[in-house]
Amino acid sequence: MNSNTFRMPAAVLLATGAVALLTAPPAIATGGGGAGSEGKAGAVVLRTGLDVGLLNKTVHVPLKTTLNEVSAPATAGKTALTVTLDGVEGGAPVRVLKADVATSEATADKNRAEAEANLAKARVHVPGLPALSLIEVEKVTSKAVCEAGKKPVASSNVLGTVTALGKKVTLSAGGPTKVEVPGIGLVSLELSGTQTTSTTAAAAALRLKVSVNPLNLNVAQVDGEVVLAEAHCESPKGPAATPDAKPDAKPDVKPQTVTGSGAGSATGANLAETGGGSPAPYVAGGALVLLGAGAAALVVTRRGRAS
Secondary structure: OHHHHHHHHHHHHHHHHHHHHHHOOOOOOOOOOOOOOOOEEEEEEEEEEEEEEEOOOOOEEEEEEEEOOEEOOEEEEOOEEEEOOOOOHHHOOEEEEEEEEEEEEEEEOOOEEEEEEEEEEEEEOOOOOOOOOOEEEEEEEEEEEEEOOOOOEEEEEEEEEEEEOOEEEOOOOOOOEEEEEOOOEEEEEEOOEEEEOOOEEEEEEEEEEEEEOOOEOOEEEEEEEEEEEEEEEEOOOOOOOOOOOOOOOOOOOOOOOOOOOOOOOOOOOOHHHHOOOOOHHHHHHHHHHHHHHHHHHHHHHHHHHHO
């Protein structure tokens, strides 16, 4: 009697578990993988770092500014840049750059970072020389591309004629080109070129070293640097690899959210696709055996009570 009393709940639990296994909807368990960091990119069409000395004061005022400086993702387009310097040109705005085209663009995501700067029909002025361009260019461009898993690429181009302090010049990749005008000053122009590493790229079309003394409009001396069409980027690190991830796996059933824990809390209809053959016939057969065993136990228990 006691043995039959304890056997009944065990048989019932086994039978109930088999039915639950057969009727539970399939679920798909997905593991999260670490995401890679995005790349970086930036561009600027003009950057100045000039020191302006004034005649009527023993002071120097900085002319440090940028035009269309962007960091990914962004775009900018502006064809005229004016700045105001106290005590220079009667307090009137100083037009540093005038161009027909002045654009910069930068984009970046987890796969690619890219930046580009373009200038066309551009004229650069410095304080004290409003009627004479420091430099005039027909077209300059710079581009930097950093793609995950690939070597970064940078390029820069100076197209058409270049004029410095009113003189047409021929630029050389072998070194700087110097233009000197008596009574005005000296400009050193250099094809800045490109620089790349395993993860970064940078390019600038033109770099100018400026030293002029116009002695005009209360300006005694202008020294510093001007950079045209600058672009740079840094490669994305890419997504982190997951050990057991299968590419583009498309299950035959819709995934479900599983909140339980322990064995059997997540099962899949295609779990046998790893190469061992489908377990469905064995699960169904085992469940039938368990159902039969449970029914037999119930019959034995009832007979024992009847006796």
